[in-house]
Amino acid sequence: MKVSIIGATGYTGAELIRLLTQHPQVEVEIITSNSFVGKKISDIYPNLTGIIDMKCKELNVEEIAEKTEVAFTALPHGVSMDIVPQLVERGLKVIDLSGDYRYQDLDTYQAWYKEHSSPELLAKGTYGLAEYNSLKIKDSSLVANPGCYPTASLLALMPLVENSLVEKEGIIVDAKSGTTGAGRKLSRGTHFSETEGNFKAYKVANHRHRSEIEEKLSLAQTDDVQLTFTPHLLPAKRGILATIYADLACDKSTEELIHYYHEFYDGANFVRILDNKLPQLKYVVGSNYCDIGVKVDQERNQVIIISAIDNLIKGSAGQAIQNLNLMAGWDETPGLKQIGMYL
Known part of the structure; x- marks a missing residue:
C-alpha cells in the first residue's frame, strides 16, 4: 500500500x-x-x-x-x-x-x-481510539486520531465509565507529558533552560483536551460526564503518565477491578494491565503500548487509575498506524512491534 x-x-x-x-x-x-x-x-x-x-x-x-x-x-x-x-x-x-x-x-x-x-x-469521521472503536474504524474512510492526553485518559477510564462503575462527576485527571507534546515549533516554555530541572502545571482549567475526554466519556455513559483535567510539563522528551481519581459507584476491590480490566481488554494487542506494579514511562517510551495500573482506596471508596504511553507513538503516530492497519483489514501490529526503551 x-x-x-x-x-x-x-x-x-x-x-x-x-x-x-x-x-x-x-x-x-x-x-x-x-x-x-x-x-x-x-x-x-x-x-x-x-x-x-x-x-x-x-x-x-x-x-x-x-x-x-x-x-x-x-x-x-x-x-x-x-x-x-x-x-x-x-x-x-x-x-x-x-x-x-x-x-x-x-x-x-x-x-x-x-x-x-x-x-x-x-x-x-470515526474517532480513532483503536481499542474502543475498531469495528467502525475498519469501515471508515476518515479516521480522526485522538489526542495524546485523551488516549491515555480514555483507555484508563472507558472500562469503568461505560459500565457505570464510577460516578460521572468528580473525576480528576492529573496528567504529565514530555516536551514533544508541544510540537516542534519553538516556544519559550519548552526551551531546555526552562524545562530542565523544572516541573510545572499549564493551561489549568482550560486545556482543550478536557473537552475531548468529556465528550467521549459522555457518549460511552450516555449522560454528561464532567471532570477536572490538569496537564503538567515534565523535564523529559516524551511520554505521558496520567493519574486518575474517581469515586466508585459500587463496592469493588483492587483485585476485582484488575480482573475486570483484563476482561475488557482481552485480545487488545497494545494495552497491558499491570497486576503487581504501577506504570512508569520507562516501560512504554519507544513503544505503542499503553500500560494501566489500578488501586482501590477502600476507606474512601475511590479508585486510582494510572496509565502511561509514549505521546508520539501510542498518543499519535503509532495509533495512526494501528488505525491504518485496521482500515486495511490487516492485523493491528505491523510496523508497531517495537519494545519500550527501558534505558
Missing part, C-alpha cells in the same frame, strides 16, 4: 516515517512540508540517513490522489480542515492527526478551537 504524509517534518510526521519504514506492507510514496520543500527528510532528521532519503514536496492534492491510497494529515489544528475534504472528495482514505475531526458536536469544537470550515465531515 502506498501512503502519503502531509506535514512530514513535525515530530509526529517524522515518527510516522520512522515507524512506516519498518512496516512490511506499506511504502511511503509522498511526503510534504511547507517549510522544507526540496529538502531531503534525512537532512532534517539524520537518523533516517540511508533508510529514507526522499525529498519533501509541496502539497499537491491531485498527485497525492493519483499516487497513493491513504493520506496521513499531520497538520496543525485548523489547517487540516481545509485539506482533508479535498482528499476525501478524491476517494482517499484519510487519517487525520489534528483535532479537527475528533468531535461529534460542532459547538464543542468551535468553543475550544475555531470556526469549522467543513462541519459536514464531522459526522462521517
Whole structure:
C-alpha cells in the first residue's frame, strides 16, 4: 500500500516515517512540508540517513490522489480542515492527526478551537481510539486520531465509565507529558533552560483536551460526564503518565477491578494491565503500548487509575498506524512491534 504524509517534518510526521519504514506492507510514496520543500527528510532528521532519503514536496492534492491510497494529515489544528475534504472528495482514505475531526458536536469544537470550515465531515469521521472503536474504524474512510492526553485518559477510564462503575462527576485527571507534546515549533516554555530541572502545571482549567475526554466519556455513559483535567510539563522528551481519581459507584476491590480490566481488554494487542506494579514511562517510551495500573482506596471508596504511553507513538503516530492497519483489514501490529526503551 502506498501512503502519503502531509506535514512530514513535525515530530509526529517524522515518527510516522520512522515507524512506516519498518512496516512490511506499506511504502511511503509522498511526503510534504511547507517549510522544507526540496529538502531531503534525512537532512532534517539524520537518523533516517540511508533508510529514507526522499525529498519533501509541496502539497499537491491531485498527485497525492493519483499516487497513493491513504493520506496521513499531520497538520496543525485548523489547517487540516481545509485539506482533508479535498482528499476525501478524491476517494482517499484519510487519517487525520489534528483535532479537527475528533468531535461529534460542532459547538464543542468551535468553543475550544475555531470556526469549522467543513462541519459536514464531522459526522462521517470515526474517532480513532483503536481499542474502543475498531469495528467502525475498519469501515471508515476518515479516521480522526485522538489526542495524546485523551488516549491515555480514555483507555484508563472507558472500562469503568461505560459500565457505570464510577460516578460521572468528580473525576480528576492529573496528567504529565514530555516536551514533544508541544510540537516542534519553538516556544519559550519548552526551551531546555526552562524545562530542565523544572516541573510545572499549564493551561489549568482550560486545556482543550478536557473537552475531548468529556465528550467521549459522555457518549460511552450516555449522560454528561464532567471532570477536572490538569496537564503538567515534565523535564523529559516524551511520554505521558496520567493519574486518575474517581469515586466508585459500587463496592469493588483492587483485585476485582484488575480482573475486570483484563476482561475488557482481552485480545487488545497494545494495552497491558499491570497486576503487581504501577506504570512508569520507562516501560512504554519507544513503544505503542499503553500500560494501566489500578488501586482501590477502600476507606474512601475511590479508585486510582494510572496509565502511561509514549505521546508520539501510542498518543499519535503509532495509533495512526494501528488505525491504518485496521482500515486495511490487516492485523493491528505491523510496523508497531517495537519494545519500550527501558534505558
